Amino acid sequence: MLELRPHQIEVVENLERGFQEGHRAQLLYAPTGFGKTETAMFIMQSAARSGVKCAMVMDRIVLVEQTSLRLGKYGIDHGVMQAGHWRYKPHERIQICSAQTLERRSTFPDIGMLIVDECHVQRKGILEYIENNPLVKVIGLTATPFTAGLANTYTNIVGASPTELLIQNKWLCPLRVFIAKEIDMTGAAKVAGEWTSGDVTQASSKITGDIVSEWVKKTHDIFGGPRKTIVFCAGVAHGRELQEQFNRSGYNFVSISYKEDDEFKRLTIEDFAKPDTTIHGLIATDILTRGFDVPDVMIGVSARPFSKSFSSHVQQLGRVMRPYPGKDFAIWLCHGGNFLRFKQDWDEVYSEGVKTLKEGGEKAKPEPTEKVKKESKCPKCGALWVWDDKCGSCGHIKIKQSVMSVPGVMEELAQAKARADESRKFWAELIGYAKERGYKEGWAAHKYKEKMGVFPKGVAPPPERTSMKTASWIKSRTIAWATKQKMAG
Numbered sequence: 001m002l003e004l005r006p007h008q009i010e011v012v013e014n015l016e017r018g019f020q021e022g023h024r025a026q027l028l029y030a031p032t033g034f035g036k037t038e039t040a041m042f043i044m045q046s047a048a049r050s051g052v053k054c055a056m057v058m059d060r061i062v063l064v065e066q067t068s069l070r071l072g073k074y075g076i077d078h079g080v081m082q083a084g085h086w087r088y089k090p091h092e093r094i095q096i097c098s099a100q101t102l103e104r105r106s107t108f109p110d111i112g113m114l115i116v117d118e119c120h121v122q123r124k125g126i127l128e129y130i131e132n133n134p135l136v137k138v139i140g141l142t143a144t145p146f147t148a149g150l151a152n153t154y155t156n157i158v159g160a161s162p163t164e165l166l167i168q169n170k171w172l173c174p175l176r177v178f179i180a181k182e183i184d185m186t187g188a189a190k191v192a193g194e195w196t197s198g199d200v201t202q203a204s205s206k207i208t209g210d211i212v213s214e215w216v217k218k219t220h221d222i223f224g225g226p227r228k229t230i231v232f233c234a235g236v237a238h239g240r241e242l243q244e245q246f247n248r249s250g251y252n253f254v255s256i257s258y259k260e261d262d263e264f265k266r267l268t269i270e271d272f273a274k275p276d277t278t279i280h281g282l283i284a285t286d287i288l289t290r291g292f293d294v295p296d297v298m299i300g301v302s303a304r305p306f307s308k309s310f311s312s313h314v315q316q317l318g319r320v321m322r323p324y325p326g327k328d329f330a331i332w333l334c335h336g337g338n339f340l341r342f343k344q345d346w347d348e349v350y351s352e353g354v355k356t357l358k359e360g361g362e363k364a365k366p367e368p369t370e371k372v373k374k375e376s377k378c379p380k381c382g383a384l385w386v387w388d389d390k391c392g393s394c395g396h397i398k399i400k401q402s403v404m405s406v407p408g409v410m411e412e413l414a415q416a417k418a419r420a421d422e423s424r425k426f427w428a429e430l431i432g433y434a435k436e437r438g439y440k441e442g443w444a445a446h447k448y449k450e451k452m453g454v455f456p457k458g459v460a461p462p463p464e465r466t467s468m469k470t471a472s473w474i475k476s477r478t479i480a481w482a483t484k485q486k487m488a489g
Contacts, residue, residue, distance in 0.1 A: 002074040006479040007161050007171065008039045014158045015043070015139060023156035025130060025138035027119060029354045030160035032143045032318020033172050033295075037067060040115045040141060045076050048093035052112040055081070055095040057102060057126060059118040059290060062266065064098050066293070067117075071096070081109065099123050108133075116140045118290055119154075120147040120311060127153060143318055144311030145354055148361025162353035162469075163321075165476045168451075172321045176393060177332045177339055177384040178218065179377035181210045183234075183305050185337075193308045193364040197235055204234035204303055204335075205241055211303050211335055212245045218331060219299060226251055227298035228272070229281035230288050232316050232336075234304045239283045242303070246281065255283040269294075289315045295322035298330055305336035308364040310345050313338045317346075339384065340368045340376055352469055427456045429470045432463035450477065 004012065011028060018026045030036050044054040058064045064080060068087055071078045071094070079089030081097035095109055102108060103125035112135075116126060119140030130138050130153055140154055166172040184206070188199035211231075219226050231253070233239040239255035246253035254272075256265045265287065272279045273294045282288060285304065289312060300320035306312055316338075320330040332339070339346070342365060368376070377384060383393035390397050430444035448456045451473065466474075 002038065002042055002045065002076065004039065004042050005035065005171065006482070007166065007169070007476070008035055008042070010479070011039060011158050011160050012043060018156045018158060019137060021156075024134065024136075025140070025154045026156045026158055027140040027142065027145055027150060027154035027357065028158050028160070029142060029145050031163045031166060031172065031321075031353075032315060033322040034143075034160050034166065035171075036141045036143075037070060037117070040117070040139070041067075041071055041074065041076060043139065044094045044113070044115065047113050048077075051093075053093045053095070053110065054113040054115065055097060055109050055111045056115040057117060058096065058098050059121050059123075061098045061100060062262065063117065063290075064096050065266075067096050099126055102126070102129075111136060113137045113139070118142060120144050120150065121290075122147060122149060122153075144314050145357055146311045146362050148359070151357040151359065154357065157355065157357055159353045159355050161472060161476055163350045165473060167321075168473075169476060169480060170323060173323050173327055174329050175317065175321060175332050176222075176329050177334060178214075178382045178393075179340065179373070179384055180214045180333050180335045180382055181207055182337045182373075183207055183303070183335055185305055185307075190307060190364070193362075195305065195307050200304060201235035201238045204238050204305075207335065208238070208241050208245055211242065211301065211333075212249055214333055214335075215246075215299070215301060216249060216251075218333060222331060223298065226280045228277075228294070228296055229253075229299040229301065230292070230294075230297055230319060231281055231283040231301040232288065232304050233283050233285055235285060238303070239285065242283050246283075251280045252278055253281040253283055254279055256287055257284060258287075288319060292319055293322065295324040296327065297322075298327065299333065300330065301333045302336040302338055306338055306341070308362045310342045310362055310365075313342050314346070314349065337367075340373060341365045343376075353472075355468070423452065423456075424461055425464065426451070426470060428461040428464040429466045430474075431460060433466045433470070433474060435463050436466075447474070447477075 011030065015026055015028065028036065028039070040056060044056060047054050056067065058067060064082065068078065068080050076094065077092055078087070078094035078096060079092035080087040081090070081095050082088060082101055095111070103123065108129050114130070114136050116138065120142045130136070145157065163172060167174050183204050185195055185199070185203055188195045188203060190196065215229065219229070231242060233242055233255070236257045236259055239257060243253050243255040254268055256268055268282070269292070271277050272282055275296065297320050300316065302316060317332065320332065378391040378394060378396055380396040381391060381394040383391055385391070427444065427448050430447050434443045445455050
């Protein structure tokens with residue numbers, strides 16, 4: 001039986017409210033691993049029970065089979081709109097189909113609701129259908145709503161809880177990021193703001209050995225041996241070079257691309273998904289970026305730099321953040337420079353989510369300076385610095401606290417002050433929230449401790465208006481408490 005989690009129920013309710021308010025086409029943003037497919041299946045099942053025929057359109061044919069299997073697992077009757085498929089049942093009220101199949105057909109199915117998976121991949125045939133059928137309700141699903149033109153189709157965006165809250169509630173897995181040896185893209189040509197595939201492949205191939213040796217070192221230092229890994233390579237030739245070097249080092253990595261037949265790719269991914277697989281890692285360019293769901297992957301390797309495609313970067317990160325029993329964190333080895341290149345955008349999406357559709361789409365990002373690159377990683381292990389002067393991965397002390405005027409100390413002290421100011425602001429917003437709702441004295445301090453681990457110190461600040469981030473956190477804790485009470489009852 002399909003049952004949704006509290007954060008999924010919340011977006012279903014918000015979508016229903018959006019339809020009631022007159023939004024015919026809505027976009028559901030949620031991070032990779034949120035459970036957008038399960039949420040979509042729940043919506044279709046509810047609509048079908050009300051007599052509404054629904055279709056869910058997948059961006060790739062291979063995802064049709066995956067989605068059909070998941071519907072079958074929950075016992076949800078459906079048909080697959082594909083000639084010769086054993087589930088070809090056009091009478092069923094829930095239909096699963098690929099965009100390619102629909103575009104080849106002269107007519108679309110007679111439906112009342114259309115769900116578009118990976119809607120940021122805007123296909124002409126789907127967009128024309130939406131425009132020409134104003135009575136059909138539409139829900140677009142995406143983890144990366146950054147493509148230009150989405151606002152022309154979708155008039156309302158329903159944002160799920162941001163990644164930070166989903167990690168706090170154990171629905172997603174945190175990342176430990178290592179800034180590894182970077183692929184040098186100096187002088188590489190660009191087309192429409194993105195580096196050309198040929199130059200990316202050539203530049204990436206120069207550090208193939210470093211990519212392999214860094215993975216060997218990290219997987220042994222952190223896990224004591226190889227752990228299931230996915231590698232995002234620069235192209236077919238680069239993927240095959242990586243496979244050869246991994247194999248020469250004694251590890252079973254398999255490169256898959258558009259040049260292999262679909263059956264080989266399907267069987268390889270199915271094998272890799274098994275808990276007892278003998279495959280240590282998969283290597284690919286785009287195949288693993290969308291629709292790949294193997295939650296026990298412990299390591300992701302970025303070996304393909306992007307100049308402007310923040311959406312691809314986010315999709316890649318999401319592939320290793322799915323939760324799994326015993327998986328306390330996932331490792332991200334960044335050779336592409338993408339984590340620092342897109343860090344500002346990632347920090348915003350991580351803590352705030354996405355609330356509006358931006359015009360103009362993605363733009364090329366300026367390269368971080370050498371100073372920023374140096375100061376962003378631990379000089380001993382290469383881990384990304386997060387807040388403290390002590391590296392969270394190896395314990396290396398970055399700067400000894402001193403009253404002396406030492407280059408770099410003032411910057412660290414400024415960061416510490418910024419953290420203190422942020423914590424105090426959070427306390428002030430909790431006080432404001434409590435006063436507005438007439439909560440008892442002490443509620444704000446206990447909520448502060450719930451997130452920070454300690455009670456606030458010093459004189460309480462004056463109340464402040466609650467930000468969207470703080471309000472979302474309070475709401476997530478309320479939902480979690482209610483769910484716990486329901487289960488206990």
